[in-house]
Amino acid sequence: MTESVPLTWEEVARVYGRKIYNFSYRLTGNRDDAADLVQEVLLRVRRGLASYQPGSFEGWLWRITRNAFLDDVRKRNRRPVAPIPDDVERWDVGASPGSDVEYSRISLGDDIQKALLELPIEFREAVVLCDVIGLSYEEIAVAVAVPIGTVRSRIHRGRKILKELLT
Amino acid sequence: MSHPTEMMSAYLDGELTRAEASQLYAHMGTCGSCVAEMEELQKVRTAIRSLPMVELPPGLLGDAEPTVIPLRRNRGFLVGAAAAGVALVIAVATILTPQPSAWSVDDLNSRFGARVSLDPAFGPAKVMVPDVRDVQE
Numbered sequence: 001m002t003e004s005v006p007l008t009w010e011e012v013a014r015v016y017g018r019k020i021y022n023f024s025y026r027l028t029g030n031r032d033d034a035a036d037l038v039q040e041v042l043l044r045v046r047r048g049l050a051s052y053q054p055g056s057f058e059g060w061l062w063r064i065t066r067n068a069f070l071d072d073v074r075k076r077n078r079r080p081v082a083p084i085p086d087d088v089e090r091w092d093v094g095a096s097p098g099s100d101v102e103y104s105r106i107s108l109g110d111d112i113q114k115a116l117l118e119l120p121i122e123f124r125e126a127v128v129l130c131d132v133i134g135l136s137y138e139e140i141a142v143a144v145a146v147p148i149g150t151v152r153s154r155i156h157r158g159r160k161i162l163k164e165l166l167t
Numbered sequence: 168m169s170h171p172t173e174m175m176s177a178y179l180d181g182e183l184t185r186a187e188a189s190q191l192y193a194h195m196g197t198c199g200s201c202v203a204e205m206e207e208l209q210k211v212r213t214a215i216r217s218l219p220m221v222e223l224p225p226g227l228l229g230d231a232e233p234t235v236i237p238l239r240r241n242r243g244f245l246v247g248a249a250a251a252g253v254a255l256v257i258a259v260a261t262i263l264t265p266q267p268s269a270w271s272v273d274d275l276n277s278r279f280g281a282r283v284s285l286d287p288a289f290g291p292a293k294v295m296v297p298d299v300r301d302v303q304e
Contacts, residue, residue, distance in 0.1 A: 131215040156176035163211045
Protein backbone atom coordinates (compact mmCIF):
# COMPACT_ATOMS: atom_id res chain seq x y z
CA MET A 1 0.00 0.00 0.00
CA THR A 2 1.40 3.40 -0.88
CA GLU A 3 -1.07 5.65 0.87
CA SER A 4 0.01 9.09 1.99
CA VAL A 5 1.81 8.96 5.29
CA PRO A 6 0.56 11.06 8.19
CA LEU A 7 3.10 13.77 8.84
CA THR A 8 3.03 13.90 12.58
CA TRP A 9 2.48 11.49 15.41
CA GLU A 10 -0.52 13.58 16.45
CA GLU A 11 -2.15 12.82 13.11
CA VAL A 12 -1.32 9.16 13.53
CA ALA A 13 -2.93 9.32 16.96
CA ARG A 14 -6.07 10.95 15.65
CA VAL A 15 -6.43 8.70 12.59
CA TYR A 16 -5.32 5.38 14.07
CA GLY A 17 -5.66 5.83 17.83
CA ARG A 18 -9.06 4.18 18.07
CA LYS A 19 -7.98 1.25 15.90
CA ILE A 20 -4.81 0.74 17.91
CA TYR A 21 -6.88 0.78 21.09
CA ASN A 22 -9.33 -1.78 19.70
CA PHE A 23 -6.51 -4.01 18.47
CA SER A 24 -4.90 -3.86 21.89
CA TYR A 25 -8.17 -4.42 23.69
CA ARG A 26 -9.05 -7.49 21.63
CA LEU A 27 -5.59 -8.94 22.19
CA THR A 28 -5.45 -8.28 25.92
CA GLY A 29 -9.12 -8.29 26.92
CA ASN A 30 -8.32 -5.47 29.32
CA ARG A 31 -9.07 -1.78 28.78
CA ASP A 32 -6.32 -0.51 31.05
CA ASP A 33 -3.71 -2.67 29.35
CA ALA A 34 -5.04 -1.51 26.00
CA ALA A 35 -4.74 2.14 27.04
CA ASP A 36 -1.15 1.57 28.17
CA LEU A 37 -0.38 -0.07 24.86
CA VAL A 38 -1.80 2.85 22.88
CA GLN A 39 0.48 5.25 24.68
CA GLU A 40 3.49 3.00 24.20
CA VAL A 41 2.71 2.61 20.50
CA LEU A 42 2.32 6.36 20.01
CA LEU A 43 5.63 6.90 21.75
CA ARG A 44 7.31 4.45 19.38
CA VAL A 45 5.60 6.05 16.39
CA ARG A 46 6.83 9.46 17.52
CA ARG A 47 10.38 8.13 17.67
CA GLY A 48 10.14 6.14 14.46
CA LEU A 49 8.41 8.52 12.07
CA ALA A 50 11.61 10.42 11.31
CA SER A 51 13.23 7.28 9.95
CA TYR A 52 10.10 5.87 8.31
CA GLN A 53 10.73 4.69 4.75
CA PRO A 54 7.78 5.04 2.35
CA GLY A 55 6.09 1.72 1.83
CA SER A 56 3.30 -0.02 3.68
CA PHE A 57 2.48 2.45 6.41
CA GLU A 58 -0.23 0.19 7.78
CA GLY A 59 2.23 -2.70 7.92
CA TRP A 60 4.79 -0.48 9.65
CA LEU A 61 2.30 0.84 12.18
CA TRP A 62 0.85 -2.55 13.04
CA ARG A 63 4.29 -4.10 13.32
CA ILE A 64 5.10 -1.46 15.92
CA THR A 65 1.79 -2.18 17.64
CA ARG A 66 2.13 -5.96 17.79
CA ASN A 67 5.77 -5.69 18.86
CA ALA A 68 4.74 -3.38 21.68
CA PHE A 69 2.12 -5.91 22.68
CA LEU A 70 4.57 -8.84 22.61
CA ASP A 71 7.14 -6.84 24.57
CA ASP A 72 4.49 -6.09 27.15
CA VAL A 73 3.53 -9.75 27.40
CA ARG A 74 7.14 -10.79 27.90
CA LYS A 75 7.79 -8.03 30.40
CA ARG A 76 4.79 -8.72 32.55
CA ASN A 77 4.87 -12.46 32.00
CA ARG A 78 1.16 -12.46 32.59
CA ARG A 79 0.30 -14.86 29.90
CA PRO A 80 3.19 -16.92 28.53
CA VAL A 81 3.25 -16.94 24.78
CA ALA A 82 1.67 -20.18 23.67
CA PRO A 83 3.77 -21.91 21.03
CA ILE A 84 2.20 -22.62 17.70
CA PRO A 85 1.60 -26.35 17.49
CA ASP A 86 3.67 -28.10 14.88
CA ASP A 87 0.94 -30.62 14.33
CA VAL A 88 -2.04 -28.98 12.70
CA GLU A 89 -4.23 -31.91 13.63
CA ARG A 90 -3.73 -31.08 17.27
CA TRP A 91 -5.98 -28.12 16.72
CA ASP A 92 -8.35 -29.84 14.36
CA VAL A 93 -11.73 -29.98 15.95
CA GLY A 94 -13.08 -32.99 14.12
CA ALA A 95 -15.98 -33.09 11.75
CA SER A 96 -18.13 -30.06 11.21
CA PRO A 97 -20.92 -29.93 13.74
CA GLY A 98 -23.54 -29.56 11.06
CA SER A 99 -25.63 -26.78 9.71
CA ASP A 100 -28.19 -26.97 12.53
CA VAL A 101 -25.71 -25.76 15.14
CA GLU A 102 -27.09 -22.82 17.05
CA TYR A 103 -24.79 -19.82 16.94
CA SER A 104 -26.89 -17.65 19.18
CA ARG A 105 -24.13 -17.62 21.79
CA ILE A 106 -21.69 -16.26 19.23
CA SER A 107 -23.69 -13.09 19.05
CA LEU A 108 -22.52 -12.31 22.56
CA GLY A 109 -19.41 -10.20 22.37
CA ASP A 110 -18.15 -11.40 25.75
CA ASP A 111 -18.04 -14.99 24.56
CA ILE A 112 -16.13 -14.02 21.45
CA GLN A 113 -13.67 -11.98 23.50
CA LYS A 114 -13.09 -14.86 25.89
CA ALA A 115 -12.58 -17.24 23.00
CA LEU A 116 -10.07 -14.88 21.39
CA LEU A 117 -8.02 -14.91 24.57
CA GLU A 118 -7.89 -18.70 24.38
CA LEU A 119 -6.06 -18.58 21.07
CA PRO A 120 -2.28 -18.80 20.83
CA ILE A 121 -1.03 -15.26 20.37
CA GLU A 122 0.15 -15.81 16.81
CA PHE A 123 -3.33 -16.93 15.77
CA ARG A 124 -5.03 -14.26 17.82
CA GLU A 125 -3.12 -11.37 16.34
CA ALA A 126 -3.67 -12.67 12.79
CA VAL A 127 -7.42 -13.04 13.33
CA VAL A 128 -7.74 -9.65 15.03
CA LEU A 129 -5.70 -7.85 12.38
CA CYS A 130 -7.86 -9.44 9.69
CA ASP A 131 -11.36 -9.42 11.19
CA VAL A 132 -11.28 -6.51 13.65
CA ILE A 133 -8.83 -4.10 12.02
CA GLY A 134 -9.58 -5.14 8.44
CA LEU A 135 -6.04 -5.54 7.09
CA SER A 136 -5.30 -7.52 3.95
CA TYR A 137 -3.17 -10.65 4.16
CA GLU A 138 -0.30 -8.71 2.58
CA GLU A 139 -0.49 -5.99 5.22
CA ILE A 140 -0.65 -8.59 7.98
CA ALA A 141 2.39 -10.33 6.51
CA VAL A 142 4.35 -7.07 6.69
CA ALA A 143 3.13 -6.36 10.21
CA VAL A 144 3.93 -9.81 11.55
CA ALA A 145 7.00 -10.34 9.34
CA VAL A 146 5.95 -13.73 8.01
CA PRO A 147 5.09 -14.99 4.51
CA ILE A 148 1.52 -14.54 3.25
CA GLY A 149 1.06 -18.31 3.30
CA THR A 150 1.71 -18.31 7.03
CA VAL A 151 -0.83 -15.53 7.49
CA ARG A 152 -3.39 -17.54 5.61
CA SER A 153 -2.70 -20.60 7.71
CA ARG A 154 -2.82 -18.74 11.03
CA ILE A 155 -6.10 -17.02 10.23
CA HIS A 156 -7.74 -20.25 9.16
CA ARG A 157 -6.49 -22.24 12.12
CA GLY A 158 -7.45 -19.46 14.48
CA ARG A 159 -10.99 -19.41 13.13
CA LYS A 160 -11.26 -23.18 13.38
CA ILE A 161 -10.31 -23.08 17.05
CA LEU A 162 -12.76 -20.25 17.65
CA LYS A 163 -15.47 -22.26 15.96
CA GLU A 164 -14.84 -25.12 18.38
CA LEU A 165 -14.76 -22.82 21.40
CA LEU A 166 -17.98 -21.06 20.47
CA THR A 167 -20.10 -24.13 19.74
CA MET B 168 -9.41 -37.26 -0.34
CA SER B 169 -7.54 -34.22 0.92
CA HIS B 170 -9.73 -31.26 1.76
CA PRO B 171 -8.46 -27.79 0.81
CA THR B 172 -9.67 -26.35 4.11
CA GLU B 173 -7.03 -23.63 4.38
CA MET B 174 -8.36 -22.16 1.17
CA MET B 175 -11.76 -21.62 2.72
CA SER B 176 -10.86 -18.76 5.03
CA ALA B 177 -8.78 -17.17 2.29
CA TYR B 178 -11.75 -17.49 -0.05
CA LEU B 179 -14.04 -15.78 2.46
CA ASP B 180 -11.49 -12.97 2.75
CA GLY B 181 -11.14 -12.57 -1.01
CA GLU B 182 -7.52 -13.66 -0.84
CA LEU B 183 -7.51 -16.61 -3.25
CA THR B 184 -6.01 -16.52 -6.72
CA ARG B 185 -8.31 -17.38 -9.61
CA ALA B 186 -6.65 -20.78 -9.99
CA GLU B 187 -7.05 -21.55 -6.30
CA ALA B 188 -10.68 -20.49 -6.37
CA SER B 189 -11.33 -22.81 -9.32
CA GLN B 190 -9.70 -25.66 -7.44
CA LEU B 191 -11.82 -24.96 -4.37
CA TYR B 192 -15.04 -24.75 -6.40
CA ALA B 193 -14.26 -28.05 -8.09
CA HIS B 194 -13.69 -29.77 -4.78
CA MET B 195 -16.74 -28.34 -3.06
CA GLY B 196 -18.92 -29.49 -5.93
CA THR B 197 -18.31 -33.04 -4.80
CA CYS B 198 -17.69 -32.67 -1.05
CA GLY B 199 -20.62 -31.99 1.24
CA SER B 200 -18.48 -31.86 4.37
CA CYS B 201 -16.42 -29.00 2.92
CA VAL B 202 -19.58 -27.10 2.04
CA ALA B 203 -20.71 -27.44 5.66
CA GLU B 204 -17.24 -26.48 6.89
CA MET B 205 -17.31 -23.34 4.77
CA GLU B 206 -20.68 -22.36 6.21
CA GLU B 207 -19.41 -22.74 9.76
CA LEU B 208 -16.28 -20.74 9.05
CA GLN B 209 -18.36 -17.99 7.54
CA LYS B 210 -20.52 -17.80 10.67
CA VAL B 211 -17.45 -17.54 12.91
CA ARG B 212 -15.89 -14.91 10.67
CA THR B 213 -19.12 -12.89 10.71
CA ALA B 214 -19.36 -13.17 14.49
CA ILE B 215 -15.82 -11.85 15.00
CA ARG B 216 -16.44 -9.00 12.61
CA SER B 217 -19.59 -8.07 14.49
CA LEU B 218 -17.58 -7.14 17.59
CA PRO B 219 -18.23 -3.46 18.29
CA MET B 220 -15.42 -0.92 18.11
CA VAL B 221 -14.84 0.35 21.65
CA GLU B 222 -14.33 4.05 22.25
CA LEU B 223 -11.05 5.54 23.40
CA PRO B 224 -10.92 6.62 27.04
CA PRO B 225 -11.11 10.43 27.30
CA GLY B 226 -7.70 12.09 27.37
CA LEU B 227 -5.82 9.01 26.21
CA LEU B 228 -4.32 10.71 23.17
CA GLY B 229 -2.75 13.43 25.30
CA ASP B 230 -1.06 16.13 23.23
CA ALA B 231 -2.83 14.95 20.10
CA GLU B 232 -6.19 16.07 21.46
CA PRO B 233 -5.91 19.85 22.04
CA THR B 234 -6.22 20.57 18.33
CA VAL B 235 -9.65 18.94 18.45
CA ILE B 236 -10.98 20.42 21.68
CA PRO B 237 -10.91 24.11 20.57
CA LEU B 238 -13.12 23.25 17.62
CA ARG B 239 -15.81 22.09 20.04
CA ARG B 240 -15.44 25.26 22.06
CA ASN B 241 -15.65 27.41 18.96
CA ARG B 242 -18.76 25.59 17.86
CA GLY B 243 -20.37 26.22 21.26
CA PHE B 244 -19.44 29.88 21.09
CA LEU B 245 -21.05 30.26 17.66
CA VAL B 246 -24.25 28.58 18.81
CA GLY B 247 -24.40 30.85 21.86
CA ALA B 248 -23.78 33.96 19.77
CA ALA B 249 -26.51 32.98 17.32
CA ALA B 250 -29.00 32.39 20.15
CA ALA B 251 -28.15 35.77 21.70
CA GLY B 252 -28.68 37.48 18.34
CA VAL B 253 -32.11 35.91 17.88
CA ALA B 254 -33.12 36.92 21.41
CA LEU B 255 -32.03 40.53 20.73
CA VAL B 256 -34.07 40.75 17.51
CA ILE B 257 -37.17 39.41 19.28
CA ALA B 258 -36.76 41.90 22.12
CA VAL B 259 -36.39 44.89 19.77
CA ALA B 260 -39.37 43.80 17.65
CA THR B 261 -41.52 43.45 20.77
CA ILE B 262 -40.66 46.95 21.94
CA LEU B 263 -41.27 48.60 18.59
CA THR B 264 -44.60 46.84 17.81
CA PRO B 265 -47.63 49.00 18.91
CA GLN B 266 -49.92 47.18 21.33
CA PRO B 267 -53.71 47.61 20.98
CA SER B 268 -55.29 49.21 24.00
CA ALA B 269 -58.22 46.76 23.99
CA TRP B 270 -59.32 43.76 21.98
CA SER B 271 -62.33 44.30 19.71
CA VAL B 272 -64.50 41.61 18.08
CA ASP B 273 -62.91 42.45 14.75
CA ASP B 274 -59.46 42.01 16.27
CA LEU B 275 -60.42 38.58 17.54
CA ASN B 276 -62.10 37.66 14.27
CA SER B 277 -59.15 38.67 12.18
CA ARG B 278 -56.62 36.97 14.46
CA PHE B 279 -58.44 33.73 15.26
CA GLY B 280 -61.24 33.48 12.72
CA ALA B 281 -59.32 31.28 10.31
CA ARG B 282 -58.23 28.93 13.07
CA VAL B 283 -61.69 28.67 14.59
CA SER B 284 -63.29 28.02 11.23
CA LEU B 285 -61.28 24.83 10.89
CA ASP B 286 -63.44 23.29 13.60
CA PRO B 287 -67.15 23.29 12.69
CA ALA B 288 -68.13 23.00 16.35
CA PHE B 289 -66.52 26.37 17.04
CA GLY B 290 -67.13 28.19 13.77
CA PRO B 291 -66.88 31.94 13.67
CA ALA B 292 -70.62 32.24 12.93
CA LYS B 293 -71.42 31.00 16.45
CA VAL B 294 -68.72 32.79 18.32
CA MET B 295 -67.81 35.93 16.48
CA VAL B 296 -70.90 37.14 14.59
CA PRO B 297 -73.66 38.50 16.84
CA ASP B 298 -77.26 38.58 15.63
CA VAL B 299 -77.71 42.34 15.13
CA ARG B 300 -81.55 42.19 14.95
CA ASP B 301 -81.78 40.44 18.35
CA VAL B 302 -79.63 43.10 19.89
CA GLN B 303 -81.73 45.93 18.44
CA GLU B 304 -84.96 44.38 19.75
